[in-house]
Amino acid sequence: MTAILELRNVSKIYKTGFWGHHVTVALDGMSLEIDEARPTITAIVGESGSGKTTLGSLLLGFLPPTSGTAFYRGKDLTKLSRGERKAFRREVQAIFQDPFAAYNPFYTVDHVLTVPISRFKLARSKADARRLMEEALLAVGLRPEEILGRFPHQLSGGQRQRIIVARAMLLKPKVIIADEPVSMVDASLRATILESIYKLHNDLGISVLYITHDLTTAYHIGAQIVVLYRGSVMEAGDTETIVQDPQHPYTRLLIDSVPWPDPDRRWGQSELKPRDGDVPGGDRGCKFAARCPLVMEQCYDAPPPLYQTDGTKRVAACYLWNQAPALGRERLPDFLAQVSSAT
Amino acid sequence: MTGVAEPTPPATAAGPISAPAAAPPRATPPPVEPVLRVEHLSVSYHTDAGRVRAVDNVSFDLPPGVRMGLVGESGSGKTTVANALMRLIKPPGRIDGGRIVVDGVETLPLSNEQMRQVRMRKIALIPQGAMSALNPVMRVRDQILDGLLIHEPRTPRRELERRVENVLVAVELDPRVARRYPHELSGGMKQRVCIAIAVAMRPQVIIADEPTSALDVVVQRQVMETIGRLQRDLHSSIVLIGHDMGLMAQFVDRLAVMYAGRLVEVGPIREIFREPLHPYTQLLISSLPVLGKRGVFRGIPGVPPSLLAVPPGCVFHPRCPQVMAQCPQQIPPLVQVAPNRWVACHLHEAAL
Incomplete structure (x- = not known):
């Protein structure tokens, strides 16, 4: 049993500045697996700078890891042969944030559908190709006659984003990596796009990695959640458990900061207030220590392991729970696998 | 008890912004004259493809001390309303008609110079995208002073500089930020500087156009709390413009819903969430992700109309699940159906 996609202890460090002295750890010792046997929707939640987009780019092979390895079906993602790379590009699809940038404005939107059809030889004839395109559009709730032959600027952001979902579907992938797919789409269309993605998962057994800053949509679509902060996992596990009782x-x-669309559930009720501050002793300890309202001495010394605070439902990387059984960070994939098989 | 307008904790009530003159007492306002009145406001953009009516016959009142949210999808005209209130519509845009009364002053007939006196002093804007709203080659102090110097040329500079420091403290920034340049500040800090510029003259009406759309949720909450505290201290009114219904639910007292340039519903936020009257508002609210209802997706079918070819009659009728025979024929007027509740829908005209 090998995973389709796997990150094993992957770190990504960006060096900027003339001498490369300014170092940013975008992702720190991350392990994650997407398994073919158990399709799930995993939400990666984090603020800007949490490394969530870096995580997606590493899995898509856009970036090489600084240390650790990203695998596609057990093979190093950076060393795939031509054939393997082609299979990878078919099995792993991406949906990005900006539904305009994904199109070439000089071509009709048909282009994004015809290119994968011809590249991967999905159709035997023109009529066959047309039928495939129409099926894919219908599956995401679009009327083909309103879409085909149009230019990107003639369609709304929501329509454009759904065409991208349709294209992802066309290839019958095993995994979809969706990086903020609804953040640039109007509220009234978000639900529709999330529904299309959810249907792909449900009907076709596609695993989805839903990368977002928005906990409300992550809660809605994700069976499990991984919370990232400055490149490290803070908490991970079953969505309902984490959101109802973090x-x-x-x-x-x-x-507590999420503005839930419910006037009776006020935000900011918890007494926890973040602190501002620089990290004493650099980044050796917990990444959140500098802002943590409950920080303790030991938080600055070494990063906490993942504590299994609720048995098999969730892990939290915080010394507050140090009486719970600890789990090494490299064991996160196994833990998430048993979370998803339990639900 | 989680009332909408809870009293300010005493620690923050004595913030420096309320120091020069005691803030007006919050309790027992006299029979309220609205601090902002908008009547039949229409704004068009004249483009090569034809005239686009971005704001169509919009009317609302805003009593003092009230936080009103203005929600709508992109292209619904909400930012155009904000610009019209500030009288910042530039060609090819034009205000076609209507009346705007800010704190007793009718602004549309004013000369440009007179309008300059009204801006900042009576009505101020917190712009969208603080990143691009600040001048990158001016220190924060000079950007805040800029407006103060124009409005109060006779006040000694030292006095104004002291006010700059006070207003920075009021938006919870270190006064030393005054010496910095925008690129030295984080996104949240830049947004706070924009808020400081907006409230420096203690305006009665603050227009906040998606003030936190570029910020992370934790920072967003902190910035909104600051805006809310300043609003209470100054006893100003706020028009919060945005598309995030969650933010609206958390922040405003009253909500106005725009669709394709028209107001379709106005009412107290709780009542709108509990019982939305307009079918668009109903669909909008049922499309929101709420706690406890995981995996239920309900989008609004169809797409918003192009403003170049607005549907006849009610603008929402092509997407409306409860469309009736008269909907494509007649534009439903915005009528009052209950105290503080207005709706523009033929379904609710009978309620009168």
Whole structure:
């Protein structure tokens, strides 16, 4: 049993400045697996700078890891042969944030559908290709006669984003990596796009990695959630458990700050207030220590392991729970696998 | 008890912004004259493809001390309303007609110079995207002073500089930020500087156009709390413009819903969430992700109309699940159906 996609202890470090002295750790020792046997929707939640987009780019092979390895079906993603790369490009699809930038404005939108059809030889004839395109559009709730032959600027952001979902579907992938797919789409269309993505998962058994800053949509679509902060996992596990009863101070702060569309559930009720500050002793300890309202001495010394605060439902990387059984960070994939098989 | 307008904690009530003159007492306002009145406002953009009516016959009142949200999808005209209130519509845009009364002053007939006196002093804007609203080659102090110097040329500079420091403290920034340049500040800090510029003259009406759309949720909450505290301290009114219904639910007292340039519903936020009257508002609210209802997706079918070819009659009728025979024929007027509740829908005209 090999995973389709796997990150094993992957770090990504960006060096900027003339001498490369300014170092940003975008992702720090991350392990994650997407398994073919158990399709799930995993939401990666984090603010800007949490490394969530870097995580997506590493899995898509857009970036090489600084250390650790990204695998596609057990093979190093940076060393695939031509054939393997082609299979990879078919099995792993991406949906990005900006539904305009994904199109070439000089071509009709048909282009984004015909290119994968011809590149991967999905159709035997023109009529066959047309039928495939229409099926894909219908599956995401679009009327083909309103879409085909149009230019991108003639369609709304929501329509454009759904065409991208349709294209992803056309290839019958095993995995879809969706990086903020609804953040540039109007509220009234978000639900429709999320529904299309959810249907792909449900009907075709596609695993989805839903990368977002928005906990409300992550809660809605994700069976499991991984909360990232400055490149490290803060909390991970079953969505309902984490959102209803967060254990890590960062997750609590995050959930308390979410403006839920419900006037009776006020935000900012928790007494936890983030602190401003620089990290004493650099980044050796917990990444959140500098802002954590409940920080302790030991938080500055070494990063906490993942504590299994609720048995098999969730892990939290915080010394507050140090009486719970600890799990090494490299074991996160196994843990998430048993979370998803339990639900 | 989680009332909408809870009293300010005493610690923050004595913020420096309320120091020079005691803030007006919050309790027992006299029979309220609205601090902002908008009547039949229409704005068009004249483009090569034809005239686009971005704001069509919009009317609303805003009593003092009230936070009103203005929600709509992109292209619904909400930012155009904000610009019209500030009288910042530039060609090819034009205000076609209507009346705007800010704190007793009718602004549309004013000369440009007179309008300059009204801006900042009576009505101020917190712009969208603080990143691009600040001048990158001016220190923060000079950007805040800029407006103060124009409005109060006779006040000694030292006095104005002291006010700059006070207003920075009021938006919870270190006064030393005054010496910095925008690129030295984080996104949240830049947004706070924009808020400081907006409230420096203690305006009665603050227009906030998606003030936190570029910020992370934790920072967003902190910035909105600051805006809310300043609004209470100054006893100003706020028009918060945006598309995030969650933010509206958390922040405003009253909500106005725009669709394709028209107001379709206005009412107290709780009542709108509990019982939305207009079918568009109903669909909008049922499309929102709420706690406890995981995996239920309900989008609004169809797409918003192009403003170049607005449907006849009610603008929402092509997408409306409850469309009736008269909907494509007649534009439903915005009528009052209950105290503080207005709706523009033929379904609710009978309620009168």
